[in-house]
Amino acid sequence: MIPRLFFKIVNLELRKGMSYRVDFWVNAIVSFFAAMGVMYFLWDSIFTASAQGRIGGYTLEEMILYYVLVILIAKLVRGPNQMVGIADDIYKGSLTKYQLFPTPYLVFKYAEHLGSLLPAIIQLVIFGILSPLIFKFPDAMTITPITILTCINVVMLANLLFFALSLPLQLVAFWADNVWSLIVMNHFISGLLGGAMLPLELFPDWAVSLLAYTPFAYLYHFPVRILTGHIGHQQLWMGIGVMSCWILLLAACSWLIWKAGNKRYTGVGI
Amino acid sequence: MIHVQNLRKEFTVHQKPPGLLASMKSLFVRDTITKVAVKDVSFHVDKGEILGLIGANGAGKTTIVKMLSGIIHPTSGSIDVLGFNPWQRQHNFCKQIALIMGQKAQLWWDLPAADGFLLLREIYQVPPKEHQEMLDFMLDMLDVRDEVNIQIRRLSLGERMKMELIAALLHKPQVVYLDEPTIGLDLSAQRAIRKFILEYRDTVQPAMILTSHYMEDIERLCKRVVILLNGQFVYDGPLQDVVKQFSTHKIITVKMHTPGNIPQLDPKIELLEDNGDELKFKVKTEEVGAVSQHLLANICGADLSVGEVNTADVIETIFSDSI
Numbered sequence: 001m002i003p004r005l006f007f008k009i010v011n012l013e014l015r016k017g018m019s020y021r022v023d024f025w026v027n028a029i030v031s032f033f034a035a036m037g038v039m040y041f042l043w044d045s046i047f048t049a050s051a052q053g054r055i056g057g058y059t060l061e062e063m064i065l066y067y068v069l070v071i072l073i074a075k076l077v078r079g080p081n082q083m084v085g086i087a088d089d090i091y092k093g094s095l096t097k098y099q100l101f102p103t104p105y106l107v108f109k110y111a112e113h114l115g116s117l118l119p120a121i122i123q124l125v126i127f128g129i130l131s132p133l134i135f136k137f138p139d140a141m142t143i144t145p146i147t148i149l150t151c152i153n154v155v156m157l158a159n160l161l162f163f164a165l166s167l168p169l170q171l172v173a174f175w176a177d178n179v180w181s182l183i184v185m186n187h188f189i190s191g192l193l194g195g196a197m198l199p200l201e202l203f204p205d206w207a208v209s210l211l212a213y214t215p216f217a218y219l220y221h222f223p224v225r226i227l228t229g230h231i232g233h234q235q236l237w238m239g240i241g242v243m244s245c246w247i248l249l250l251a252a253c254s255w256l257i258w259k260a261g262n263k264r265y266t267g268v269g270i
Numbered sequence: 271m272i273h274v275q276n277l278r279k280e281f282t283v284h285q286k287p288p289g290l291l292a293s294m295k296s297l298f299v300r301d302t303i304t305k306v307a308v309k310d311v312s313f314h315v316d317k318g319e320i321l322g323l324i325g326a327n328g329a330g331k332t333t334i335v336k337m338l339s340g341i342i343h344p345t346s347g348s349i350d351v352l353g354f355n356p357w358q359r360q361h362n363f364c365k366q367i368a369l370i371m372g373q374k375a376q377l378w379w380d381l382p383a384a385d386g387f388l389l390l391r392e393i394y395q396v397p398p399k400e401h402q403e404m405l406d407f408m409l410d411m412l413d414v415r416d417e418v419n420i421q422i423r424r425l426s427l428g429e430r431m432k433m434e435l436i437a438a439l440l441h442k443p444q445v446v447y448l449d450e451p452t453i454g455l456d457l458s459a460q461r462a463i464r465k466f467i468l469e470y471r472d473t474v475q476p477a478m479i480l481t482s483h484y485m486e487d488i489e490r491l492c493k494r495v496v497i498l499l500n501g502q503f504v505y506d507g508p509l510q511d512v513v514k515q516f517s518t519h520k521i522i523t524v525k526m527h528t529p530g531n532i533p534q535l536d537p538k539i540e541l542l543e544d545n546g547d548e549l550k551f552k553v554k555t556e557e558v559g560a561v562s563q564h565l566l567a568n569i570c571g572a573d574l575s576v577g578e579v580n581t582a583d584v585i586e587t588i589f590s591d592s593i
Contacts, residue, residue: 005392012389016380096341097376101393102364266281267341 005103006111013115027080028123032071039067040135056202061138062228066199068131069224073151074196075120077158077219079113084183087173090261093268106167106258113163142229150236151227157243158219164250165190165215171254174261195221212238215246271445271477272315272338277347279308279333279501307333309502310347317444318475320467322482322492322509326589330501331481335447338479339369351445365394368443372450375422376434382419383433387440394441401440408436411466428459435463439470446470448480452487464490485582497588504588509581517584520558520576522551527571536564552579 047060058066086109089095098105131137169182176182191197193216200208200221211217222239225231231239285301286292308330315321323331336342338349340356340363349356354363370376377386391401409415412432417425422433431451439446448467452460464487471478480491488495488509495512497505505512526547535541539561543550553561558576566574 002395008389008392012378012381012385015385016378020380093374096336096369096371096374099341099359100339100364100367100369100376102361103393263343265342267336 006107009108009111010115013112014118024119027119028126032123032127035071036067040064056199058199058201059138061136064135065137065228066224068135069227070196070220072124072127073155073223074220075123076117076155077162079116079159080119084170084180085109086167087170087179087183090173090265091177095265096267106254110163143227144229147227147229151223154223154226157240158223161215161243161247162219164247164254167254168250168257171257171261174264190216190219193217194219195224213242215243218243271317271352273350274314275312275348277308277311277334277337277349278345279337280345281305281307307501311503313496313506315477315479317477318471319494320471320478320480320492322480322488322495323498324488324495324585325498329498331498332449335369335449335479335481339367339447365441366443367445368438369447370435370438370449370451372431372453375430377422377437379423380421382421384418386437390437390440396441404440404442405436408439411469412436412462428455431455431459431463435466442474444476446476446478448478450482452482452484460484467491485585489581497585499588513578513581513584516588517579518555519552519579520555521579522553522558522562522565523575523577524549524565524569525573526569535568
């Protein structure tokens with residue numbers, strides 16, 4: 001696919017994402033404050049009850065900062081409503097439309113996936129500015145222009161990794177029709193093992209070492225720790241290497257599943 | 271441009287009897303059956319020709335169109351469209367075909383058609399000037415210029431179908447599949463779309479395949495038809511010859527000099543229409559002579575003529591006889 005077309009698709013999807021104003025604001029405000037409210041009150045109670053200044057190496061302020069960042073970054077990594085986009089196309093027969101285009105379907109869908117991130121980017125900017133006014137953050141902030149730039153690049157890679165991770169599961173729709181349970185499982189497991197629910201430092205050491213070789217640790221925890229300046233050069237390059245290997249492996253698996261699944265496609269609904 | 275040889279498609283489908291017990295059983299074991307949707311069909315379509323694919327629901331028309339456009343894989347047989355095997359979905363093949371589905375929207379629901387057209391220009395890599403000329407021609411022809419900047423989901427069904435047609439034909443495809451393009455549309459929209467299809471055929475000279483349940487679509491657009499019954503090929507030839515080949519009845523028209531004077535007739539003679547001074551009877555071909563004599567003998571002062579049953583009725587009879 002030529003880059004010009006890729007960016008046109010991204011652009012088209014950006015406009016689609018902004019078509020529903022009410023949905024945008026409800027999604028932005030409710031999802032952020034609901035998730036952040038739960039985490040704030042939960043950890044405030046845990047810190048008060050434990051009477052410890054630090055848990056897993058985090059102070060309460062650092063823990064709050066971690067959750068603000070992980071909630072906002074997770075929106076960029078997962079994208080809105082795209083987790084079942086491909087499975088839905090197969091199930092409802094909308095894949096037919098894309099199959100007729102002289103473009104690779106999976107690249108087309110990734111461009112759409114990227115385009116759908118604009119609301120998440122706007123939400124990130126809005127709550128990135130508002131959060132320090134609402135929550136108490138650590139006095140010595142370690143976020144710098146360098147860590148922000150590095151984090152942006154890693155988030156882009158994490159976004160591709162999440163897409164690659166959900167792809168084989170979505171393609172199971174060629175056989176199973178409804179793959180919602182697989183997608184929910186992926187969402188839950190990647191959230192738990194990726195640091196979206198708990199910082200990975202709270203896991204046992206052996207689990208943290210093991211997770212370093214899985215794709216999950218690089219989805220949410222890794223970009224947040226890069227942003228807050230806790231990842232060194234060596235760790236950064238090793239992380240990027242592991243992410244790239246997983247992306248290639250998952251893309252190869254997806255390609256094989258796609259080839260086999262296509263022969264079973266019946267284009268229902270037309 | 272399109273050559274189909276011994277095309278066959280089988281589907282494996284799950285079967286589940288009604289009831290809770292059967293639903294629970296299907297969680298562990300499922301019964302499957304193989305359905306033959308298309309049985310050894312062969313035909314060809316030439317440049318500039320519109321072929322009508324006729325059949326009742328489930329006859330296999332849409333399955334054939336799906337195989338010809340490369341959406342589904344045939345079980346056996348061969349397809350050659352513009353020298354390509356559709357199933358390989360090569361980009362040069364995709365750039366030269368279009369599939370218009372009356373029951374499935376292809377444009378982007380949340381965006382105005384204008385945005386969709388621009389993206390399609392990029393997808394098919396049509397030069398901007400050529401794209402604009404074609405777009406202007408089609409917008410004017412279908413009279414939807416004022417609707418082009420309105421979200422697709424806010425358009426009426428007719429306007430949406432017109433936009434779908436434009437979207438599908440903007441890249442001037444050499445092969446066009448029209449799957450029930452006028453379904454659900456009012457008469458004026460149907461007429462506009464038929465006129466547009468003929469205009470496109472005259473301008474671009476593509477090979478076209480049309481499936482429709484509306485006989486008027488077939489009669490106005492297709493000179494040649496293929497009739498399918500339960501996935502099987504039963505006729506390939508000129509539309510007007512369908513009547514000669516399949517009709518088992520004739521129509522006898524009796525024009526009476528004195529209206530309103532209908533005598534008692536043999537109850538086996540089916541009266542189709544009674545327009546006061548004109549009566550129409552549907553009669554088996556082999557009984558035309560005897561019935562004509564009977565009518566002339568019983569109706570005083572009348573002119574009698576024998577004609578053919580109309581094509582739509584013949585096709586309907588073919589389908590109903592197969593059930």
